[in-house]
Amino acid sequence: MKNTYFLDSMRAQEKWRQEDSINLLPSENSASPQVRALLSSDFGNRYTLPINTEYAGEFLENAYRGTRITTDVEKRAEEVCREVFGSKHACVQPLSGHIAAMIAIVSTTKRGDGLCAIASDKGGYDGYGQAYIPDLLGLRASTLPFDEGVWNLDSDAAAMQIRKQKPRLVILGASLILFPYDMKPVREACADAGSTLVYDGSHVLGLIAGGEFQRPLKEGADLLYGSTHKSFFGPQGGIIATSRKDLDEAVRKNLTWRVVDNVHWNRVAALGQALLEMKRFGPQYAKQVVKNSQRLGRELKERGVPIMFEELGYSRSHQLLMDVKELKAVFGKGVNDFSVMMEKSNLIIDSVGRLGTGEITRLGMKERHLPELADLFVEAAKGKDVRKKARALRNQFDMEYRFR
């Protein structure tokens, strides 16, 4: 292998994904140059490990020295996290959304308890299926009633089920999420059943931070957690926010040596920066994301792309959903083959039929740019090579000058 293989790969990746292509994956976003600088900084080489234990007859607050700045960075990141999510407590240690979920679940359940979440075939996160986190933590998983016709939780039926089953934990939130939930009936049922209600905001975290979609902590969730790199445009990682002191204490007990050790301080510093950016222009960004979803949905639908839920305005999130059966009827390809073909034109989408507007909004696209994007999409969907046009459109936008 050439000594420069990995550096060459980096350049090829940067050119492809930052210059030549347009990203419509709802699970991804682009971090600012400042966030990227922090990710490659000295913080990424360091430890700080507050252990607060006796060792050789002395009290050890921290296992390491040289931690003065790093320790402060964590405190400041937590501070701005509390401000952005309006919570009394915040934790920036989870290395990802999945790890945040593990910490939240292990802090609110014990072995043998029941957990209820949205089914993965209704867009719920696969990790809550019996074979995954529940199996690992000795929990019994069940699913919440869901109305596919409006792609939403059936809140009243869910409330009835919660009162009957009395699960220890109810998780709202999903990987395919278009519309906010009516949380009131669920919150009331959880109060009656003695269940803890948590919200996995992995996908919609950037919208929640900007005051769009819904405000889970205000609407009754005991705890909010999620990934920081989907609609939230930070570094890859996770956060947990709660206003309940007992839950915060339980979370803290499950950090060092249980679910995490070194938490990658370059990520924490970068997350702090992304949170500051969110504080400054989060509302403007989040509003634009939703407007862009709705407009892109309309423009694509008018051009024959089978975007679902026109009657509901397509979406209230950063996601749109294509009807995959119709897609095959219209363009002659199953959704996986369709996504492979789109990639050849440097339009990056997933292989389940979701389209995402987080990254294009982060780059600065507004409603007026979306007819052109929809034209490109349809040309590519018909098998034309639109790489040049995609690059030209992409290069009208430069993160350096947007949302700063």
Ligand SMILES: Cc1ncc(COP(=O)(O)O)c(C=O)c1O
């Ligand atoms: C709803 C939901 N929760 C949790 C996760 C896991 O997040 P991460 O990939 O950051 O570990 C995902 C990932 O796609 C998700 O969609």
